[in-house]
Amino acid sequence: MKIMAPAFIIGLAGLAVYAATTFGGDEPAPDPSPSKVSSSEQRQAKPGDQQQESLSSLIDSSGPGDISSKLDALLSKKIPASYGMIDQISQRFKGSTDAEEKLRLARFYNSAYFNTEDKQLREKISTTLTELIRSETDPKVGRSLALSHSRLLFDGNTLENLSTSYKKKFLSFDDYYGELAHAFPGAPPEIRTSMIKELAEGHNRYASDIVADYMSGGNSGDLTAAEIGALKGFLKTNEPIFSGAPASFSMFEAIRVEKWLGAMAEFEKNGPAAKPNYQAVFDKIQMADTDPRFAIAFLISGRGRELATDKTYTAEILKARSKAYDFIDKNSSSQSLQSVRTMLDDIKP
Incomplete structure (x- = not known):
């Protein structure tokens, strides 16, 4: 009888569908509610019992090393x-x-x-x-x-x-500060401030990448002015760089740079409800000591492509493109730079 209970319930449910579709809903369909099933059948059909039985069976049958895949399969069944x-x-x-x-x-x-x-x-x-x-x-x-x-x-x-x-x-040092960077947005305000202070004092580059990624997503709304100032100072002292040969271009490092620039735009906006201040980004790009690859990284990003369609920044986009092209032209033998030239060609304000 216990084995038949689930099939019995499914059978009633199927009959309900059959009645509804065959008779257009005019004929009352059988009620497949648990009240029509015996108490022993109800206990057999309870999800909690099925879960406990499945888990107990899993624990008992699993040898060393093979339990986790079975646990994942259990969770995948919702x-x-x-x-x-x-x-x-x-x-x-x-x-x-x-x-x-x-x-x-x-x-x-x-x-x-x-x-x-x-x-x-x-x-x-x-x-x-x-x-x-x-x-x-x-x-x-x-x-x-x-x-x-x-x-x-x-x-x-x-x-x-x-x-x-x-x-x-x-x-490790990177692990600790990286997890601190992941955790601070969810902390209550009275704890968050001290976490940000610790992050800023840690000067960990990995943590700065995580903070830049988070802030570039427009997440400064809940932060106080003091917290924004501390995070801004933290990122400024951990500005990303392009490593390797001076004429090389790494897409991975370009993403880090673009996130960092996006965070700077978020820090410089005029009030919590305002839009990111991308003029600050273009000002940074045009500084004489700014690596020209910052211009390339920003322009070929989704953010840069979107701004290229905004007439507000047409002049700035053109100046950034000019700086990028000048650098690429001076390093015509760099295959990595030549590969991004076609991407720049597609960006036309």
Whole structure:
């Protein structure tokens, strides 16, 4: 009888559809509600029971190293995370001696967190990760735990875990400041200010790339004038550069430059509701000591192409193109520069 219950429910649902389509909705369709199913059948059909049974079976049947793919498959079925799931995963984690398995299990906590809307369950996941970070001794596993937690929504454990992980050398200098840069936008104002101050004092280039990317997306609205000033100073002292040969052009570095310039436009706008001040970008590009490749990077970006259609900046676009072309012409043997020339040719204000 237990095996037949799901099929019975599906059968009623199918009959309801059949009645509605065959009789045009005039004939009352059978009601497939749980009240028409026996209590034992209802228990068998509950999603929570199916989830617990699936997880228990998964835990019991998984050997070292192969559990994470099965857990991912479980989550991909949109079965929400549960308290029992987290308890069983934690038990598995603590009892495992397989470092690779523990790495994958550590990442699973993050997936489970975003697979539920239950605030208390999210708190449990955060607390569980915090306890595991405190007790872990393996640097690689510790790093995985730290990153799994740092990418959760900001909470009371975020800064403690970052600090603990950095002190235990789970996180490198770049890791620590990079995660701080990822985390500060979600922090409450009274904490955010001190985080920005720490970022500015850290002078970490990787963190500056993350901040530039975030700010270039127009996200300065919630920041105070003092916070904007601190972030602006931080980015100015970590201006991106084109490495390698003087006549080379890297698309990866061009993206970093374009994001940095976009952030500067955001910092210089006149008020939270105003548009980014791109005149500040063009002024920067035209400075004598500014690398001409800044002009190329900005013009060939989506942002630059969009501004090329704005008559407000026609004169500035033309001057930036002129600086870019002059540099390319002087380095005619550079294949990387010649490859972007055709991209510049398409930008016509």
